[in-house]
Amino acid sequence: MKKALITGVTGQDGSYLAEFLLEKGYEVHGIKRRASLFNTQRVDHIYEDVHIENARFKLHYGDLSDSSNLIRIMREVEPDEVYNLGAQSHVAVSFEAPEYTADVDALGTLRLLEAIRFLGLEKKTKFYQASTSELYGEVQEIPQKETTPFHPRSPYAVAKMYAYWIAVNYRESYGIYACNGILFNHESPRRGETFVTRKITRAIANIAQGLESCLYLGNMDALRDWGHAKDYVRMQWMMLQQDKPEDFVIATGKQISVREFVRMSAENVGIIVEFTGEGINEIATITAINGDDAEGVQVGDIIVKVDPRYFRPAEVETLLGDPTKAKEKLGWVPEITVEEMCAEMVQYDLSKAKQHALLKKHGYSVSVAKE
Numbered sequence: 001m002k003k004a005l006i007t008g009v010t011g012q013d014g015s016y017l018a019e020f021l022l023e024k025g026y027e028v029h030g031i032k033r034r035a036s037l038f039n040t041q042r043v044d045h046i047y048e049d050v051h052i053e054n055a056r057f058k059l060h061y062g063d064l065s066d067s068s069n070l071i072r073i074m075r076e077v078e079p080d081e082v083y084n085l086g087a088q089s090h091v092a093v094s095f096e097a098p099e100y101t102a103d104v105d106a107l108g109t110l111r112l113l114e115a116i117r118f119l120g121l122e123k124k125t126k127f128y129q130a131s132t133s134e135l136y137g138e139v140q141e142i143p144q145k146e147t148t149p150f151h152p153r154s155p156y157a158v159a160k161m162y163a164y165w166i167a168v169n170y171r172e173s174y175g176i177y178a179c180n181g182i183l184f185n186h187e188s189p190r191r192g193e194t195f196v197t198r199k200i201t202r203a204i205a206n207i208a209q210g211l212e213s214c215l216y217l218g219n220m221d222a223l224r225d226w227g228h229a230k231d232y233v234r235m236q237w238m239m240l241q242q243d244k245p246e247d248f249v250i251a252t253g254k255q256i257s258v259r260e261f262v263r264m265s266a267e268n269v270g271i272i273v274e275f276t277g278e279g280i281n282e283i284a285t286i287t288a289i290n291g292d293d294a295e296g297v298q299v300g301d302i303i304v305k306v307d308p309r310y311f312r313p314a315e316v317e318t319l320l321g322d323p324t325k326a327k328e329k330l331g332w333v334p335e336i337t338v339e340e341m342c343a344e345m346v347q348y349d350l351s352k353a354k355q356h357a358l359l360k361k362h363g364y365s366v367s368v369a370k371e
């Protein structure tokens with residue numbers, strides 16, 4: 001039985017990857033951080049009681065900032081495959097906490113690679129590094145492919161650039177099977193609530209149900225190549241099943257704006273919006289309502305406004321990936337479109353919003369966490 005070790009197992013990708021590997025028959029080990037509240041919601045459905053014999057899903061306490069902990073876990077597990085998905089992954093937050101982001105995202109990667117080397121696992125353990133389209137930042141070429149030069153635009157992207165190159169360096173220096181998946185944005189109902197797609201689908205669902213009145217966003221002109229996390233974790237595994245380690249761009253090859261994602265999300269609950277005004281004065285107003293999912297709003301309501309606090313000190317305006325290499329060499333193509341993904345996310349958030357609305361209607365207090 002193959003063994004995989006996943007850092008960031010409690011995150012969006014980690015949870016889908018753990019499911020995927022368990023279905024493939026792997027023994028899956030994940031590293032979770034100690035938190036004051038349970039932080040395992042995304043993997044609770046695959047969690048196996050530690051008292052069960054032959055459990056195939058095991059969690060270890062750890063942190064990418066803690067070398068001795070990583071070495072101990074790596075020695076205990078001796079994994080065939082390591083998927084380094086753990087990171088302070090929020091670009092805007094990286095401007096607030098640049099040093100921590102560098103420690104975890106850049107040096108955390110080095111610590112894992114050193115653990116492999118220190119334990120003499122160079123020939124046994126394959127290593128996947130969660131690299132990112134943010135490396136392209138101020139884009140030098142459209143669309144972006146494996147050979148496009150990098151120009152990172154945030155402390156997060158700069159830290160990930162170190163991680164990218166240290167993975168390449170350990171491959172070249174020590175023969176470790178290490179590869180980078182340069183993944184463009186990918187989302188799902190498990191996406192963290194402060195990334196823009198989930199912030200939008202959740203707010204639109206809450207607004208439709210009368211739980212919130214307005215969604216505040218930053219740069220709505222930003223263009224992203226959005227795919228579904230399920231498609232992207234399949235590719236993470238495929239990259240480690242080759243004879244030789246290589247780096248791949250993973251993307252859909254299509255891009256839409258944040259504004260378009262708002263429009264699409266609203267349509268999924270029957271709300272038709274019109275955008276007017278420019279820059280920080282831009283708003284979205286309801287012009288029509290179809291169906292009965294949007295009982296909490298009326299035509300004429302303003303449901304989106306701009307709040308400059310969500311602007312970043314340096315913005316990545318446009319990202320569009322060219323996944324030709326992944327298609328030709330690995331036969332990977334994304335199966336879920338951005339429209340299907342948006343519909344799935346909205347439906348998920350709408351069902352939660354309906355539950356909350358029902359509780360509220362019956363006099364229970366409902367609080368909705370917001371950034």
Ligand code: NDP
Nearest residue numbers: 008010011012013063064085086087089130132183185186
């Ligand atoms: P999430 O933010 O959903 O998950 C990040 C994971 O990392 C969580 O499990 C988190 O733990 C964990 N983590 C954070 N800090 C530490 C630390 N100090 N030590 C150990 N673990 C830590 O990210 P995604 O699942 O969306 O992304 C997975 C990886 O892919 C990340 O590295 C991200 O940067 C990268 N990436 C993501 C893309 C995307 O569009 N989703 C695109 C390209 C790259 P906790 O749950 O406790 O917070």
Ligand code: GDR
Nearest residue numbers: 089091132133134184185194195196197217218219222310
């Ligand atoms: P990104 O994702 O920065 O691309 O990083 P995010 O969803 O945070 O932003 C996408 C774009 O939307 C704009 N935006 C807003 N973003 C947020 N979060 N909140 C807002 O209110 C808002 N308004 C507009 C942003 O400015 C940006 O242009 C994600 C992360 O998953 C990274 O870890 C990963 O490496 C990259 O995708 C690829």
